[in-house]
Amino acid sequence: DAKTTQPTSMDCAEGRAANLPCNHSTISGNEYVYWYRQIHSQGPQYIIHGLKNNETNEMASLIITEDRKSSTLILPHATLRDTAVYYCIVEDSGYALNFGKGTSLLVTP
Amino acid sequence: KAGVTQTPRYLIKTRGQQVTLSCSPISGHRSVSWYQQTPGQGLQFLFEYFSETQRNKGNFPGRFSGRQFSNSRSEMNVSTLELGDSALYLCASRRTRVTNTEAFFGQGTRLTVV
Numbered sequence: 001d002a003k004t005t006q007p008t009s010m011d012c013a014e015g016r017a018a019n020l021p022c023n024h025s026t027i028s029g030n031e032y033v034y035w036y037r038q039i040h041s042q043g044p045q046y047i048i049h050g051l052k053n054n055e056t057n058e059m060a061s062l063i064i065t066e067d068r069k070s071s072t073l074i075l076p077h078a079t080l081r082d083t084a085v086y087y088c089i090v091e092d093s094g095y096a097l098n099f100g101k102g103t104s105l106l107v108t109p
Numbered sequence: 110k111a112g113v114t115q116t117p118r119y120l121i122k123t124r125g126q127q128v129t130l131s132c133s134p135i136s137g138h139r140s141v142s143w144y145q146q147t148p149g150q151g152l153q154f155l156f157e158y159f160s161e162t163q164r165n166k167g168n169f170p171g172r173f174s175g176r177q178f179s180n181s182r183s184e185m186n187v188s189t190l191e192l193g194d195s196a197l198y199l200c201a202s203r204r205t206r207v208t209n210t211e212a213f214f215g216q217g218t219r220l221t222v223v
Contacts, residue, residue, distance in 0.1 A: 030208065031208075032208055032209055034211070038152075041197065041217075041219075042216060042217075043113075043199050043201075043214035043215050043216045043217050044152070044199070044201075044214045045214070046211045046212065046213060046214075049209070049211060051209070087152075091208065094157070094164070094165035095140070095142070095157055095164070095165060095203075095206060095208075096142070096154040096157065096165055096167065097142075097144075097152075097154065097201075097212065098154070099144075099151055099152035099153075100151070101151060
């Protein structure tokens, strides 16, 4: 199973873009990268996912490098409500999500 | 449309008892997965059901079991509860069992074993 590496924590000023990096150097060619976030004690929330092309939705953008060994989640205008733990996940063939420890993002006023 | 619904939201049980948790997936979703979240171990995969069959299982003892009904609703059961089973139990549903489909989570059931 492809393993991901994320920074333990990050800070971001409200209104600025939050760029959350993720390394997944052992990813296979047909494995997708998923991003979820979890606000304290709530169920994880799906954000975005992609295979090789950059993706954008109403919540965020996902930039995947050409070699697919890393990606960046971008929250374009962070708000206080974006404070959460963000998980970068490469889904295994059994459809189990390996959440790891994620990045704790703190958005400050 | 309604999201993933888990019941009950909170539960307190005594060591040695058993417990059953329920999950109603999003309408039309056929895959249901269960996860356990504890402060020490984080979010861990328990098992996944699709078309009433368990398709994948995480590294948990046999005291943890589950099932899925024909309407895709799922239950998980924990027998002979231990203090260490205290956790947030999360259910996630997917439309189907292929890659490129996102999972949607419920708010979880907080189980406390005393």
